[in-house]
Amino acid sequence: MPVNSAHKSETFWADIRRESLTLHPLPQLISSVKLPALPGVVEDFLDVSEDPCASIQQLAATLESDSGITCELLRHVNSASFASDRRAGTVAQAINLLGLRMAKTFVMTIGIQAAMASTKTRVMNQTTFWNESLQRGLFAKECARAGGIDGDVAFLGALLQDFLLPVLASEYPEEYFHYLTEGRKRHIDLCEYERRVLHCDHATAAAHLAHSWNLPDDLVCCIFFHHQIPLLARHSQLGDSACLPVAVSSLLHGQLQQVPGGESRLIELDRMTDTFDLVNVCETVDERLQAMAHGNCVQFPLTRRIKARIPQNCKQ
Secondary structure, three states, rough: OOHHHHHHHHHHHHHHHHHHHHOOOOHHHHHOOOOOOOOOHHHHHHHOOOOOOHHHHHHHHHHHHHHHHHHHHHHOOOOOOOOOOOOOOOHHHHHHHHHHHHHHHHHHHHHHHHHHOOOOOOOOOOOHHHHHHHHHHHHHHHHHHHHHOOOHHHHHHHOOOOOHHHHHHHHHHHHHHHHHHHHHHHOHHHHHHHHHHOOOOHHHHHEEEEEHHHOHHHHHHHOOOOOOOOHHHHHHOOOHOHHHHHHHHHHOOOOOOOOHHHHHHHHHHHHHOOOOOOOHHHHHHHHHHHHHOOOOOOOOOOOHHHHHHOHHHHHH
């Protein structure tokens, strides 16, 4: 991308992020929630990455002391979800393949997952939660590719869209249990319920936190807008960005069933547009999830779920 175009893009996302978060400040109830700290190795990596003279070898050295982060980084770069014919055997090679911007974002993503994994909550199963997040990430990436949109940003945006939910569910277990037992009976969206009870939804709170952690503005916006499909569809620029496939991925079923009838809405959305083939996208996501499962069977394949919801008169 030409330098001027890149600068205009950064300015656009900074303006959208600033306007959105200014109009939706964090209420005291949410800002007082105690958040887990990012792993020290991630903070060290981000500090070194701010030095324009830092070499790839220096950046890699900050991560190599943490075997977990090293393995996750290499696993991602060498997985079927990352489009590259080259393989990475070292952290330096992985950073070189990703590019510094995406490397920083992905390392931050790993750090956020590690921080949130320490959160204990009775409301949801953490392993299932992150598997659902990975499924959304892969789904958003395939939808983005079909629409000629940056698939890597869509993947990370969808992967992180709900990252704050385990913390909120741990802090306010009774409120989230009430949603599971009563809110869904009334077909209330989770965000709508959160705004009533907590005066802020998890998308807004997560976007504020992501910004405070210096995630790129386009990723912050993906998180902020991930439950606002109608707004995105009407917006000429946001509708052509990674924000839309991330928001579409939020319709997938999860433990909290955040959007009542979400997958039925997804099928209807597929019927109204020819941007992507829903069943083909689901099949690709299932294949890639299975490849990442290292021989373990993936439960509740997405393709099976979606096909079961497609009305008989719409099936070919």
